[in-house]
Each structure stands twice: as C-alpha cells, then as structure tokens.
Amino acid sequence: MASVSYLADILMQECGKTAPDVRLRIEQKIGEVTLEILQESEGRFKKLDRKVNISIVAGTKRYLLPSDYFTVKREFIEVNSDGDFLRRVYVVSEMEVYTRMEGESNLSVSYCWIEFDESGAGGRGYYLNLAVEPTEASIYRFSYYRQPTESDAEVIDSFTLIKRGVRGNLPDLFPKNAEVDLQIYVGRLGRSGEDPGQHTTETVVHPGRRAQRRNRFQHQIGRGL
Numbered sequence: 001m002a003s004v005s006y007l008a009d010i011l012m013q014e015c016g017k018t019a020p021d022v023r024l025r026i027e028q029k030i031g032e033v034t035l036e037i038l039q040e041s042e043g044r045f046k047k048l049d050r051k052v053n054i055s056i057v058a059g060t061k062r063y064l065l066p067s068d069y070f071t072v073k074r075e076f077i078e079v080n081s082d083g084d085f086l087r088r089v090y091v092v093s094e095m096e097v098y099t100r101m102e103g104e105s106n107l108s109v110s111y112c113w114i115e116f117d118e119s120g121a122g123g124r125g126y127y128l129n130l131a132v133e134p135t136e137a138s139i140y141r142f143s144y145y146r147q148p149t150e151s152d153a154e155v156i157d158s159f160t161l162i163k164r165g166v167r168g169n170l171p172d173l174f175p176k177n178a179e180v181d182l183q184i185y186v187g188r189l190g191r192s193g194e195d196p197g198q199h200t201t202e203t204v205v206h207p208g209r210r211a212q213r214r215n216r217f218q219h220q221i222g223r224g225l
Contacts, residue, residue, distance in 0.1 A: 002159040004030050004151065011166055015173040022173065026166060031150030033165035033185075037192055038148030038155065042071040044193035047155040048148060054128065054140040061130040064122035065114070068146040072114055076143045086138060097131045108132045161188055 008027045012018065015026075038045065048070070054063050056078070078086045087110055092100070094113040101108045111131040118124050128142070148155070153162060167174035168182025 002153060002162075004034075004153050007153060007159055007162060007166075011163065014167075015170075017173065025170065026173070029166045029169055030153060030162060033162050033169070034153045034156065035148055035150045036165065037161060037189065038152055040189040041191070041193035043145035043148050044071065045145070045148075045155045048145045048152070049143070050146045051141060051143050054142050056130075056134050056138045056140055058134050058136050061133050062121070063128045063130075063140075064120060065126040065128055065142070065144070066146075067125060069126050069144050070147040071145040073143040073145075077141050079139050079141060081137060081139070083139075089140060094129070097129075101131055109134075156192065158192075161185060161192065164188075 072091050075090050097111045108131045164181040165185040168185050171178035
C-alpha cells in the first residue's frame with residue numbers, strides 16, 4: 001500500500017526532477033491512474049467493500065441503492081426482523097431473472113437484478129429489482145463495492161501498476177521506458193482486485209468504459225505519446 005505522496009516521491013526521484021509543477025503533474029496522474037485501475041477492476045478491492053441493510057417492505061419490489069454504489073457482489077443474504085437467516089439472494093441480469101422464473105418458479109424469490117434509472121421513484125440512481133413482490137417484511141444485507149476515487153491509491157496493494165501507468169502517460173518525464181510501461185499498463189488493466197469469477201454478474205454497471213480507455217491508450221502508443 002502506498003499513498004499518493006509516497007508514490008510521487010518515488011517517481012520524482014526516478015525522473016530526476018524537483019520542481020513543484022512537475023510534482024503536481026505526477027500527483028494528478030497518480031490520481032487518474034489510480035481511478036483507472038480501480039474502475040477497470042470494477043472496484044473489487046477489499047477496502048472498497050461495503051455492506052448495508054435494506055429494509056424490504058411487503059408489496060414493494062424496487063429499492064434505491066446507496067449513492068456510492070459502484071459494483072455488486074453476486075450474492076448476499078436475506079434475514080428476518082430478528083436477524084435470522086432466511087435465504088441467499090443472487091444478483092443476475094434481468095433476462096436471467098425471467099429465465100430462472102420460468103424454470104424454477106418456486107425459487108424466484110431468491111433472484112434480483114440491478115438497473116440505473118434517471119427518474120426512479122426514489123430519485124436518480126441504481127435500483128435493486130426483486131423478481132417477486134415480497135409478502136412480508138425482511139432485511140437484505142446487501143454487499144457491494146463503493147465508487148472509487150482518485151485519492152484511493154492506498155486501496156491498491158501493489159503500486160507497481162500505478163507507477164507504470166504514470167510513467168507511460170508522462171513520456172516527457174520518463175522517456176526511457178514510457179512506451180513499454182504504457183503497453184504493460186494497458187495489458188494489465190482489469191486484472192487487479194478480487195477474483196471476478198467469485199462475483200460474476202451479467203449486470204453491466206458502466207457500459208463501454210473499458211473499451212473506450214483501451215482504445216485511447218492504444219492511440220497514445222501508436223502516436224508515440
């Protein structure tokens with residue numbers, strides 16, 4: 001784990017610069033790269049892990065998620081008002097919910113999906129949608145990863161990828177291996193964090209972001225920037 005300040009110290013030494021404006025550029029790039037890594041890994045880092053209790057009300061199928069919601073885990077649990085375990089609840093895509101309802105109607109209560117709504121009843125945001133209208137009150141102990149920020153460098157256990165991203169995006173400061181660093185950085189995006197196979201969901205949280213960033217970085221490589 002490394003703070004932005006610590007990483008900036010190391011990179012300033014590597015590039016042999018001491019000017020405050022150079023340090024500011026490096027710190028800003030550390031923040032951008034940090035956010036890039038966390039977003040491309042869908043925020044699946046332990047220090048971004050959050051849990052919240054959602055009160056389920058009889059007759060209500062839709063619930064607004066916390067404003068810092070970023071990525072869902074594949075499953076969470078439902079408990080009754082006394083805290084006793086009732087069942088596991090699985091997050092899948094909307095179409096998967098309908099498919100499972102057709103084949104396993106008695107288990108439909110265990111499925112849900114998430115979607116973004118600009119004008120939902122509770123306001124703009126992500127909503128948890130239950131497959132079946134609940135008939136009694138209960139509590140969902142909902143597990144998710146919060147939105148990452150540019151100041152979350154310490155969330156990433158290994159800071160080598162951050163350094164490569166910074167060097168690759170500042171070739172004027174790190175001319176020796178900037179292109180190689182950028183290629184390695186781009187190739188490793190999305191491979192950090194917890195094993196995504198443990199939390200796979202067909203719910204697309206932010207469609208298109210990864211492809212757009214990869215294309216942008218590949219353009220930089222091609223132009224020698």
